[in-house]
Amino acid sequence: MQDKVFEFISYIITALSNCSLYSDSHPAVIYHAEKAVKVMDNLFVEDTISLAIIGSNMIFNDVPFAAKNILVSNLIKRLRRKGIEKIIFTKGVTAEELKGFIAEIAFSKRISGIYPHITSGIIEVNVKTDDGDIRAIMEINIAKVKEAYQEFSGDKKLDMLGLEDVVISLVSSLTREAGIFNIISPVKSYSEYTYAHAANVSVLSIFQAETLGIKGELLHDIGLAGLLHDFGKVFVSKEILEKKSKPSLEEWIEIKKHPVYGVMYLSRLSDVPNLALIAAFEHHMKYDSTGYPETNRRSKKQHIISQIIAISDFFDALRTERPYRQALDVPVIIGLLMEASGKDFNPILVESFLNSLSSVRQL
Ligand SMILES: [Fe+2]
Ligand SMILES: [Fe+2]
Known part of the structure; x- marks a missing residue:
């Protein structure tokens, strides 16, 4: 199971890195988003999968993900920098949807929340203009x-x-x-x-x-x-x-x-x-x-x-x-x-x- 989770995380971070380097329409982004969706299908036990970030740890389906390597740390860092503390995937995620979500992490200031099968919990950084x-x-x-x-x-x-x-x-x-x-x-x-x-x-x-x-x-x-x-x-x-x-x-x-x-x-x-x-x-x-x-x-x-x-x-x-x-x-x-x-x-x-x-x- 840990291996599959790691594979899933690896595909997501590779898609994200390629997206930042090139664009969301680059073949490497599409390829890795498709792979991530395929692996994800095997990870559903119930209808949802959750990825959460607590401090420097990643929690997958409420269980701390033990493996620590550069890919996992990189994903944690990128999600934290975007203020994302939790992502919930619901059954039915398409590669196109995942690609759009990844592109927003790479390029947008805010995550729009327009994805039918992906929701993200954002930590609001409390900055008032006063x-x-x-x-x-x-x-x-x-x-x-x-x-x-x-x-x-x-x-x-x-x-x-x-x-x-x-x-x-x-x-x-x-x-x-x-x-x-x-x-x-x-x-x-x-x-x-x-x-x-x-x-x-x-x-x-x-x-x-x-x-x-x-x-x-x-x-x-x-x-x-x-x-x-x-x-x-x-x-x-x-x-x-x-x-x-x-x-x-x-x-x-x-x-x-x-x-x-x-x-x-x-x-x-x-x-x-x-x-x-x-x-x-x-x-x-x-x-x-x-x-x-x-x-x-x-x-x-x-x-x-x-x-x-x-x-x-x-x-x-x-x-x-x-x-x-x-x-x-x-x-x-x-x-x-x-x-x-x-x-x-x-x-x-x-x-x-x-x-x-x-x-x-x-x-
Ligand atoms: Fe100095
Ligand atoms: Fe200085």
């Missing part, structure tokens, strides 16, 4: 980032599931909320800086990516890259990071190792997207290939995802007061960004970011 609510939601997100960062220790792995939830909430907040400035959070205390900064860089990067037309899985991966860009700082001593004066040369050398520390740790985890590894390593490299970490390939160009994260990082860091410098006003930061455009930052991305900011700016 200013107070969005602040409360960001507080929760920052607390979740803090929890994930703090609970991590030598033998306990980083809680990627908690961080996934933060990204889902940030994407949803940005969709429903008109102004990015309502979402990015002021830093209340210095000890909160790391977590608020991670959330702000994430939301600013999702904002930039959306204005470039990026959506779906890639958008979520960029959100995770934003949350994790400075994770390597966990391995730098607190005394250095929280020092009230400018760091000494030796301390500065240590701080500059955080991209390497970050990628060394994150690359050992199975569920961190490659983009997050790239951004963790490259976010202090610059558009003109200067910056750090220094590599022996000077001609190496910074990845576009790292370029996006670098702009968000710069923008948020300067907005925030630090022990050794004042917070800067947004118009001043915009001036600095323009000045560094073409040298430190990709000029096309800077232009796109500033255009989008000016259309939502509420100063």
